[in-house]
Amino acid sequence: MQSNGRPIVVVKDLTIGWDGVVLQEHVSFEVRRGEIFGILGGSGSGKTTLLRYLVGLAQPEAGTIDIDGRGAPDLVSGLPPFGVMFQGGALFGSMTARENVALPLEEWTELPARAISAIAGTKLRLVGLEGAEEKLPSELSGGMKKRAAIARALALEPELVFLDEPSAGLDPELGVEIDALIKTLNETLGLTVVLVTHELASVYRIADRVIMLGRDEKRIIAAGDPRELRDSQDPRVSSFFHPKLEEP
Amino acid sequence: MPCLGGVAPSAGHFDDAATTTRAPSRSAFRIERERDVIRLTGDLRLAHAAPLWRQLCAATRDVSGAIAFDLSQADAIDGSTISLLMDLRAELVARGVHAEITAAPEAFRPLLRIYTAHPPPPRDGRSARRHPIEHLRDLARGARAEITNALDFLGNMGVALAAIVRDPRLGYWKSVPSHAEHAGADALPIVLLINALVGFAMAFQSAKQLQLYGANLYVADLVGISMTRELAPLMTAIVICGRSGAGYAAEIGTMKINEEIDALQTLGLRPYNWLVVPRGVAMLFVLPVLTVMADFVGVFGGMIVAVTDLDITPVGYLIETQLSVRPWDVATGLIKSVVFSVAIVGIACQQGFATSGGAESVGRRTTSTVVTSLFVLVFLDSVLTVIFRIFHV
């Protein structure tokens, strides 16, 4: 879907890190309403960490984040206006896949149990988990956990979702299916998606715009349309898009 | 058919958060039934799902033959509402009704397509309630799994110990001192305090009876013998089981569910040698030492009562203790503490290794470590007391 109108996520001059160790500085970008926005970068460059700041799990030392014109993300006063899928799934271990998806619906809607269970069931089938509804996370494979986590992030029909590597670790076919699902939800519901990934195929397929975090540079080293970045002359960017085996 | 109308619930969490930037969430939806068509009009999104669901259930209660959900007048829809419609349709189909979703506007088609690509499984009328026999079967299965777990642990421990006896380098000895410090030095204050109080309370309880018979001095015999033979080893073991036993189970259980134990194995390390043996060795050293210290403070606790309440001099009390408590009394206490230390570490580590599933399983295993250990400690204490008595020691 082509993005339009005011931005839904505005990040200005943000510094991120852990316990005083700075990972990225002067991070500024905007996510427009209705677009699929990719965050790229090498392993350890701070993509997941950036996501923690965007959803309000970490407080910026410097810089500002604004979600939907309402200021910094706020996780204490009620339901945040977005869904989040963690890199490892973060499913609740004592609940079945269906209960994991049903939990937010139980907490935030008045629907009776049967209706909630129906919604949760459909969401799980949507991500290809039919037959695994009553399994505990410990009984799911890594990729299945990931998909259950996507279903949970979508449970409350949020307008904005943050997905941390949704298709990493899935087989290629399933990866394409998840991408197609994200794209369809984006096009039909206008869902805004902030996507952390290093699956290049997935980036070309669905991302409208991307930023790329440099691990050593500690800042954004490229931003724009992924197809343009692919042809970039900047060696740091092109080595990410066209990795080569070093000659000995 | 009456026309059923609905207005969105007043602003709750939902309206101000999840659906903020959508069309004004107060707009109404309507559900009308005309013979075999149910027309859904307006905003059909999750914010309105609860009244929508109620009204749809009411509107479809008495249908038979055929029914169509007509979406031509709907302004907005989302996956949740589609899920609800599909669930309703599945139920109607199970009742023998021909139900379908029709006339969806072009804009909804892709969403409908991905959601209806995976229809809910066909309903069978059987209730999900379980037969009592099935509960019994589960209980039996659970008990069998526990026994298998315990045997598994014993077997693995046997292998680990045999390997270590053959080649002592296979034990992870480096961590023994730190385990000894955690289990022993850190527990010292609480162990001493509790045992002093036990000695004190015992002397205080018996003081009145002893005075009655003019047998004041024998308070030293009473406290000395019962502390060394019985109470110091048992109380110390109980404290250590609550501190270290529970800790071991939680530590190992967490490692288990985080796949750290698997990781140890893939690194070529032996989890039992690595995790259990150093804890066991540390405990075999720590618990007897703590028990000896507990003997002393127990006697001291009794002495406070003797001096303040029974007109005995401290020296008199100590001499009487020395005359009455034989070395064997202390030794039986130490033998007990050695047996207890094996039990504490064994049960805790076994429960840790038996952990599977999620965080709640760690909690359950920790609890059961403490409960099982307490029972086993008291049981072993009784058995050993009887044995010592039989052999007159």
Ligand SMILES: Nc1ncnc2c1ncn2[C@@H]1O[C@H](COP(=O)(O)OP(=O)(O)OP(=O)(O)O)[C@@H](O)[C@H]1O
């Ligand atoms: N809980 C934590 N405490 C301290 N440092 C952390 C923590 N989690 C991550 N880090 C550090 O932050 C840095 C970035 O981690 P992050 O998880 O954000 O990387 P990433 O870009 O998401 O990598 P990947 O692609 O592998 O997921 C790493 O150097 C990591 O060591």
Ligand SMILES: [Mg+2]
């Ligand atoms: Mg990451």
